[in-house]
Amino acid sequence: MxxxxxxxxxxxxxxxxxxxxxxxxxxxxxxxxxxxxxxxxxxxxxxxxxxxxxxxxxxxxxxxRRARTVFGGAPVTTARVSWTLLAINLLAYVAEVLDPERVISAYGMWSIGVYQGEWWRLITSAFLHAPPPSFWHILFNMWALYVIGPDLERLLGSARFAALYLLSALGGSVAIYLFGVAALGASGAIYGLFGALFVVARRLGTDVRGVLWLIGINVLITFVVPGISWQGHLGGLVTGTVVAAGLVYAPERHRTLVQSAVAVAVLAALICAVTLLPPYPLALFR
Missing domain, CATH: 3.30.40 (Herpes Virus-1)
Incomplete structure (x- = not known):
């Protein structure tokens, strides 16, 4: 009334x-x-x-004064970015099921393709996974995104979380470009979330032993199980850790400016690495 x-x-x-x-x-x-x-x-x-x-x-x-998350983002009631990323990965996997050869050849991470100007592979490959009959790859990554993503998004805010995820994915692809040949998967982005989880836990003063065990076990699996791209995993882990440190340790007075500057600096560094350095296959013959 x-x-x-x-x-x-x-x-x-x-x-x-x-x-x-x-x-x-x-x-x-x-x-x-x-x-x-x-x-x-x-x-x-x-x-x-x-x-x-x-x-x-x-x-x-x-x-x-508008309400903010602990690290300066807008309050998050529904983790829309996490659910959107999960949905995109699943839809991409459906496309792989329907036509795996075409999808992977056109959008998978291939160093020579990126070197020849197919730059979109650096991002699109992070939404593709090992095609059927293999299901463990996408199941593990989506489970990790489902478990970790929403909590990180609520702490950082949706925009900051999206930047963290995408830069981690790009960092993994750039590492594959520099030190590998070809790969698929959101693992670089997921490992970036692992690194961010550690940084956030340290910043909040909570026990980080569980996170260290999580990272240690996954890094061990990376080098023990054959066929896994250690380049993508470690590239995403390092990138996510650096970006998260910039987000959570930025001084409160100029928080948004510092956070934006860190994200832009990491993006610029990754672009320069791809632009100025040759991919691994070519570097072998230089």
Whole structure:
């Protein structure tokens, strides 16, 4: 039920008729509780006591400090970025099931292809996984994203989390470009989340032993199980750790500026690495 403006008081004979400060043709006897200007029903907003004009409401909103996450991001009620990334990975896997050869050849990470100008492989390959009949690759990565992603997103904010994930994915692909040949998977991004989880835990002063065990076991698996791209895993881990450190240790006074600068610097470094250095297959013959 909406409240209605108070009824107009009787108008004294001979007195000027008050009109709305924004609509001079409208008679009104309601005044703003802050600036005392006359306001018509279209220009009034209900306040804790009485009504306020639009200008005073806007001015008040500017002085209200907006809620932020512990590391400066906008509050997250639903981890939309995490769920969106998970959905994109699953949809890409469906495309692989339908036509694995075409999808992987066109969008998988291949160092020579990137060197020849197919730069999109650096990102698209991070959303592809080992094609059927293998399912463990996408199952592990999506399980990790499902478990870790939403909590990190709520701590960092959606925009910062998206930057962390994508830069980690790019860092893994750049490492494959520099030290490997070809690979698929979101593992670089997932390992970046592992690194971020460690940095966040240290920053918040919580016990990091569980995170260290998680990272240690996965790094061990990287080198023990054949067919796994250690380049992508370690590249994502290092990149995610660096980006997360910039996000969580940025000074509060210039937090957004420092966080943005770190993200841009990491992106620039990765682009320079791909632009200035040859891929692993060519480097062997130099």
């Amino acid at each position: 909406t409240s209605q403006p108070p009824p107009s008081p009787p108008h004294p004979p001979g007195a000027a008729v008050p009109t709305c400060y924004r609509h001079p043709d409208r008679e009104t006897y309601v005044r703003c509780q802050r600036c005392d200007r006359s306001i018509c029903p279209d220009c009034m907003r209900e306040a804790a006591v009485g009504y306020q004009c639009l200008d005073c409401v806007q001015e008040g909103n500017r002085t209200v």
